[in-house]
Amino acid sequence: MLDQLLEYSPNFGVDTLLLLPVLIALEAVLSADNAIALAALSQGLHDLNLQQRALNIGIVLAYVLRMILILSATWVVRFWQFELAGALYLLWLVFQYFTSESEKNDGEHPHHAPRFTSVWQAIPMIAVTDLAFSLDSVTTAIAVSQETWIILLGATIGIITLRFMAGLFVRWLEEFTHLEDAGFITVAFVGIRLLLRVINDSLVPPEWVMVSAIALIFIWGFSKRNQPDESSVSIPTEATPPTTETILDVEEVVETKK
Numbered sequence: 001m002l003d004q005l006l007e008y009s010p011n012f013g014v015d016t017l018l019l020l021p022v023l024i025a026l027e028a029v030l031s032a033d034n035a036i037a038l039a040a041l042s043q044g045l046h047d048l049n050l051q052q053r054a055l056n057i058g059i060v061l062a063y064v065l066r067m068i069l070i071l072s073a074t075w076v077v078r079f080w081q082f083e084l085a086g087a088l089y090l091l092w093l094v095f096q097y098f099t100s101e102s103e104k105n106d107g108e109h110p111h112h113a114p115r116f117t118s119v120w121q122a123i124p125m126i127a128v129t130d131l132a133f134s135l136d137s138v139t140t141a142i143a144v145s146q147e148t149w150i151i152l153l154g155a156t157i158g159i160i161t162l163r164f165m166a167g168l169f170v171r172w173l174e175e176f177t178h179l180e181d182a183g184f185i186t187v188a189f190v191g192i193r194l195l196l197r198v199i200n201d202s203l204v205p206p207e208w209v210m211v212s213a214i215a216l217i218f219i220w221g222f223s224k225r226n227q228p229d230e231s232s233v234s235i236p237t238e239a240t241p242p243t244t245e246t247i248l249d250v251e252e253v254v255e256t257k258k
Contacts, residue, residue: 031158033190033214034133035165036183037093038126039173042166044116054119055166058126063159065131070155076135084198086132090191093129097184130162136194175225182221186214 038058042051069076076082096114116122134155173180189210196203 031162031165032218033183033186034130035162036169036173036179037129037133037187038162039166039169040097040180040183041114041125041129042122042170043173044114045119045122048170050119051170052167054116054122054126055163055170057119058123059130059159059163059166061123061127062130062134062162063155065127066134066155066159067152069131069134070152080198083135083194086135087191087194087198089128089132090187090194094184094188094191132194133190136190136197172222176222177224177226179221182217185217189213189217 038055042054042058045051045054114125169179169183193204193210196205
């Protein structure tokens with residue numbers, strides 16, 4: 001997306017700089033499915049501080065892997081096995097999510113994604129998941145633009161936006177009932193798209209179809225908020241009216257003080 005827009009600016013100058021806010025907004029939209037997947041994976045850690053730490057380190061590692069992928073993309077595109085591996089990995093994540101039994105702790109919504117006992121278990125999954133998402137966008141960018149610096153700039157904007165979006169989704173996943181399911185449905189879309197590219201590139205749906213489908217899924221994901229657990233909410237009972245004996249006892253205490 002970044003390189004396609006920059007084609008309209010013949011020189012890197014004022015026109016290109018004016019496009020940057022638009023590019024950042026577009027990256028935010030296009031990174032949403034990736035961000036929610038990474039946020040859901042980070043929730044495999046029970047502690048919020050550990051989740052943020054896993055996202056920080058995992059996305060830094062993901063950025064390094066993206067740079068390596070971009071610089072070696074002309075070699076990577078020769079081997080369909082990379083896209084097949086990425087597609088199978090993403091579809092495996094989706095299969096594991098929808099077939100695993102949910103865990104629910106007090107005050108938490110049901111969680112299907114993998115659980116981790118340490119940050120260092122979550123970090124590789126976060127980085128590899130981002131790399132699988134990047135296979136589609138990076139190989140497409142290489143096919144459209146031969147300017148490596150443009151693609152590197154797009155990846156940098158994308159990874160910064162991704163970290164911001166993932167932080168938001170960590171909170172939103174606790175608020176909205178269907179959001180985690182919606183996120184993994186969009187992961188399935190990306191996995192199927194990669195798989196179709198391996199089978200026959202002409203079967204891949206246009207970009208606008210993918211964006212529209214993901215937007216509809218996210219509208220559904222934000223359609224219902226989590227309800228508070230009724231068992232944890234104390235319902236006040238009607239106050240018991242004072243009895244005659246209680247009133248007499250109070251009067252005796254008052255008279256004694258006098």
